[in-house]
Amino acid sequence: MIEAMIEIESVSKAYDGRAVVNDLTLSVPKGALCVLLGPSGCGKSTTLRMINRLVPFDAGTIRIDGQDVTQVEPDALRRRIGYAIQSTGLFPHWRVEDNIATVPRLLQWPRERVRDRVTELLTLLRLDPETYRGKYPHQLSGGEQQRVGVARALAADPDLLLMDEPFAAVDPVTRDALQGELKRIHAATGKTIVFVTHDIEEALRLATLIAIMERGRLAQVGTPLDLVERPESDFVREFVGVQGIGLKLLSVRRVADRVRRGESAEGQPIPADATLADALAAMIAQRVERLPVVNGEGVVGAIALADLVR
């Protein structure tokens, strides 16, 4: 049993007598990228905001790393948790550097350490530190602003990151790139991330664990593959999408599971941790039926078009 980073136990929240979150119990293991998924108004955002106490809850307990959140002073709690939201919430009158440094400065880090940390984070988010640190948010593109938003959430090196539809307001191409970055950062840092979205594709692509919500209740919790292959209710089946289910399966299965070890092929190699959908896209783009598969150590085999439908 992996240790839990967040334990939500029988938590409820009502606004004016209407239950928004109803007896919710969810455990998020350390290092998970847990996506809270559901239609608007299902309580996913409220749930996220109860974790850092932006929204007080009426009943139940929430523990972070074993500690009851109501036992911690709210501002101190929030400074320990990274937070990124839609439309970034970057302060327009502060430079990129100052925005990223928000929490470290609240924590009164020494000036040198703050500067080094900003450099480190801009590099991690693939923004050239010297070009970007002095810019103002309005001088950045939407995608760059989101990167700075993520960098700001990571600034004080929190173990836990809460993200509320952070990529909802950017164009599809940029969103795709940002999702890639987030996956990479998650893999590289091992941080626990709770990510709210209503976009099933985004959830399937990012999550190690999906908690799908319906009208304030948990409808199903599982890996992306679980949700696509074994939906437990009509709601989940419909939300995940009956149409295009085959393509969804391709987008949650990995090349590594289908690779023909030791075989070889011509063409651009595809990484073993890419999805089958990526592999299909690469085959179509290169007009080939076989691709070499690589991992960190080199070519490990090949994958053929027929393997995708096995």
Added chain:
Amino acid sequence: MRALKTPVLWVGLLFAALLIDMPALHPLFSAGFPAVKPVIFDRAGFIELFLSHLGLVAVSGAAATLVGVALAIFVTRSVGRDFLTIANMLAIIGQVFPPAAVLALAVPALGFGPRPTIVALFLYGLLPILENAIAGLEGVPAALREAGRGMGLSPLQLLRDVELPLAAPVILAGVRVSVTIGIGTATIGSTVGALTLGTPIFDGLAGNKLPYVLQGAVLVALFAILTDLLFGLAARKLQPPGS
């Protein structure tokens, strides 16, 4: 060199020259109004009138700014939101009451002199400041407040570091309107014994001496224009760097 191109310098120089040496225009006024003796207002020095006028506007303007901004901060917090309508209503009442009526009511309580004038100017100047301060604070996008709170800024830090700096240009615009109007309105203080640049105007009207009215009116107008221009400069300075 750029200073030469700004009207502030020219208006300021003209204003100062007239304050210091209005009698230099003696030949001009004598030619226009040969019957009026003396043709230049001399019951008090123009510099003295200006300083007293400036004092009245500065004190009432500072008080209206402090109270207006403080009230706006209060009614835009969650604890004070219920008072938003009441605050707006009070300020509107202050605005619709003619300053002359306020003066008439204030004199019995406060006596003659500068004090009733300050009260009237304060009440009259409160609305534009309060309105703009509320608009400025409410104009701060909810996402910024949300992000700030979510990162652990205390309410006070959020107000000081995010909300007030972002609302500052709008607040300043309200102060600018309030003070510029206040400079004109302050002249009526002269009817209850305050010294202002309106004193020559009312003396001239009472004694049928048109040159006094002209001298007072030109100085008041220049004072108001100069102040407005100075606020314009300040507004450019205050524009947040990120815009």
